[in-house]
Amino acid sequence: MSNLMVEEKDVVVPGEILAQGMDFVPAQGCLRENDKIIASQLGLVNLSGRLIKVIQLSGRYIPKKGDVVIGKVVDIGFSGWRVDISWAFEANLSMKEASSDFIDKKTDLTQYYTYGDIIAAQITYIFGSKIIDLTMKGPGLRKLKGGRIISITPSKVPRVIGKQGSMISMIKEKTGCRIIVGQNGLVWIQGDDSEKMLLAVDTIYKIEEEAHLSGLTDRIKSFLEDRNGSSKKN
């Protein structure tokens, strides 16, 4: 006989009992203690069939396999690059994973990426805290030229992206900017118009600030329309 003690989108604290009995399976952010499933993080309940998850609501970025992140090249070695992805340790981009081209051993690696370059990459492998491997092979993964980077709390990233990418699409459409949101909380924005870029930046910060309040989508829509409207008047 199983008992679910919480609902979808409930905010739970560490140690809170989410379910009793063996019917449910703890996934991310929770654990099983005998016949109980307990939240192991402050977060939002997410139910998916028999799986119970608790989605992290705040705190630093914790790298996960599969995450697309924005990083900065901070070092170049013999066979690859070291990339700062806003984690305690740098991630690794090997020559093999840097490009769909075949890179010869004797190549000057700076031809591909050099110190300070900003890249959109994906995490392919994690071991412990120190070993994080990246790849640049994949749709949308590339060196990012120009534009600017802002940093938001990683747990707000899902709100900035929105359901099926709806929020970020709306921002891109209304500002005409190219935007890539990294799971590590770094966001790259590039536009031809600096006013529009500023609007995109302000919008994303606004979402971060108000992520937990209701009616966010509508409010952001109005915000974008108002700002666009007033700049047309000027």
Added chain:
Amino acid sequence: MNNLDMREYIINLLEHGHRIDGRKLDELRKPIEIKVNVSKNAEGSSNVKIGSTEVMAGIKMTVGEPFADSPDQGVLMVGVELLPLSSPEFESGPPDEWATEMARVVDRGIRESKMIDMKKLCIREGELVWMIFLDLYTINDDGNLIDACALAAISALKTAVFPVLEKDKVKFGEFTKNKLPITKIPVTCTLSKIGPHFIVDATTKEEKVSDARISICLIENNNICAMQKGGGSGIEIDDLKKVFSIVKDKTKELRSLVTTAAK
């Protein structure tokens, strides 16, 4: 991330007359909150928030021997602790050069303005005087700690009361209703220089790309009682003229906030 890009972006915005948070170059953050009597065991205390920068000040008083070169004056000691709690960049340990500079800059504004009538703190010349220990602690650093600390310091001093003194000994925990002998309210305003532009009340992001900063402390008649130039780059004499009118305005604004909060 990307300090050079950020600097370019900020300077670009400054050329158009605004900052990353939308403020004008000479605009202070809002809200600025000053609360006094926030710590009940202290003779005086305050909590100041400028935007999300937050600092606390507290005063403990005792009696003791005066310094040899000023036998008829009380003693004032100002300390600043940049708590590691308030920023990922502060480390545990004794005050570093940054904290020491801040303490001395705040001290200078109070001392040189003669905010406190130090002679009135004398109980018996050469033997016994009041000693004021003013300690400042940062709670959250989002830039402009100097101005926040200076504001917290004067707010705490203005509302501090003497503890009870009996037979030359302080009865700790017992307070009188007598305030400190305050004659003036010195107010500090710090401007940061980024490229050719001067901004008031810089946030952390702006401080990181600043070339220099200048803190100016004014008293009510707009005379300058203390000044400190910081940062690695130089400033020009014309710059001083530029900033002075801004400083006059801002210190007036801040002084009225203190007067309201410290009634």
Added chain:
Amino acid sequence: MAQAKKTERPDGRKLNETREMEAKVGIIKRADGSAMFRMGKTIAYAAVYGPRELFPGFMQNPEKGILRCNYDMMSFSVTERKRPGPSRRGVEISLVTKNALGPAVNLDQFANTVVDIFIIITQADAGTRCAGITAASMALADAGIPMKDLVSAVSVGKVNGRIALDLVKEEEDLDGTTDIPCAIMSRNNEITLLQLDGDISEAELIEAVELAKEGCHKIYEIQKEALKEKYKEIKNE
């Protein structure tokens, strides 16, 4: 009549009553997690930074992250000024605090990193280490650190011959008081902080710890509420 006066607490509370409490989460924006906790006149602020890189390297644990704790008091938080700088008392409290929170956190995924906890007391009226632990526990949760439960802390003791909950300074200072700071993880009632100074029988001690357990459960509700408060409206979107 003199007897009745002796058993009254300085603030009129019952023996099993805690002082008025207040908790707020997320008050220090630059920290990864933060909280303020007030118990009567005692106020503690806590901030958490991490997981972050740990220097020097020899302190790193290759199997899991480590917890580091620093407790301090503002010089003016107490009646007689506390000189700035580390004190032996502060060092001890930092250690027992770390050990009170350690059993609750799970740093297995964070090898070689450190989670730093900073606690500062802005106003003191006894129970400062307990307020610090309570605040730090919320700050850890706010920082998204994996934890198996929150930690709640309160002092109990023997005052004027009676077992009482949440002592104030006036009670602590009385001759013959036994002071027992306690921290408990509420779900399984696991004790993670237990200290004692005074003179008390075994039976009295057990009675005291049971009372501490009740007190901690009440504090847990306050902590839970404060953590959820920050995200109250998310459900409606």
